[in-house]
Amino acid sequence: MTTRIKNRWKAGLLVGTTILSLSLPLVSAGLAQDAGVVGRVNGKDITADDLAIAEQMYSQQLGQMPADAKRSLLVDALIDLRIVAEAARAANVPEQEAYKRQLAFFEDQTLRSLFLEQRVGEAITDASVRAAYDEQAAKIPPVLERRLRHILLRSETDALAVIDALKGGKSFAELAQERSADEVSNVNGGDLGFVADGQVVPEIDVAAAKLQPGEFTQTPVASAFGFHVVLLEETRNRPAPAFETVAPQIRQSLEATEERRIIAELKAGAKVEKLVPDVAPPQGEEDGHEH
Incomplete structure (x- = not known):
């Protein structure tokens, strides 16, 4: 990766990293205290747990990059992130209304993600995936x-x-x-x-x-x-497809269904006012929701 491309990637990473910079202290605080340190900025550690979060968030952007190059690039990006974040604090950016609005949005987004992940994880177990497989396999007409x-x-x-x-x-x-x-x-x-x-x-x-x-x-x-x-x-x-080959797809389908069920249940108990008209997106285009 050339220096120009590397810097462009890191800049792109920083543009959307407000959520990362907000979530790192929250997540790291609850993790093991002996996590490895991968870098420091002005005496403050960047841990392997921080690196793991960054890798999870940006895995699609990193593609099939070799593991050592991926690790190096992410640590560089985290260092840059920490430096810019410290400069922003020194410039009193946290006192600005724009910061507070984005902070509230990203807090809601993080809460939504963790809440659904935990509730879905409790509902969709290995046993439920196996049960769904057995049910579907029994419905396959004999060939x-x-x-x-x-x-x-x-x-x-x-x-x-x-x-x-x-x-x-x-x-x-x-x-x-x-x-x-x-x-x-x-x-x-x-x-x-x-x-x-x-x-x-x-x-x-x-x-x-x-x-x-x-x-x-x-x-x-x-x-x-x-x-x-x-x-x-x-x-x-003809035998049914082997459980091991279809279990990931079954789990993904069950998790998506359970997530929709949870959201629908919460909506049913809330007072919701949508003040813009309902307009269906054009066919084949994303509507911004996870399905």
Whole structure:
């Protein structure tokens, strides 16, 4: 990162850091007293806890930067922040109405964030995420899948020769490796994996539907690609996605729903007056709220 870009990034960080400068003393005070010190400005410590807050707030701006470079840049930004904040205090900025208005806004914002985070965290537990997964998995309609192997031949004569070899006891997988024109599956013995109707050419679907596990087609199956010999290895109902792969999305959905519920409940008990007309935002544009 060039010096010019680095300074521009740090300047951009400082523009929106009023909330950070206000929250650092509040948050750090409640954390462990032995937190590591990463910098000092005029004898006042900048701690690893302060750094962690900054990293959380600005992770999207930092992108995929290496960890040591990210740490260095954030500490530089925190030092600059502390220096400018001290200068602002010396200039009596905290006595200005503009400061007090922003302070009140950021205090409300921080209170909202921490309150919802705590209440949502209490409601959405690992057990509730698992329960939601089990409920949704039970609703998934069964989809029959077949594990198939095939051998693709260029002529019907070649396909008939393969069928004769299979009837003579030759291994399907070996014949696929030796003779199949399907260069993707032949290296795996013709294995197509588990497929549902519509995932392979229609002619193979039709032929496989007539087979029992362990059976292969007794006549060549013609398609636009050539002639196929098809083996049905086994059938199953498609399993639900693994819990581990979908749990983060389930948790995020439950948390968003719970947050909306909490806000709606609080609104119902409050006297609210909106003194501007309700206007829906254009489709596809953000409305400034977290959904």
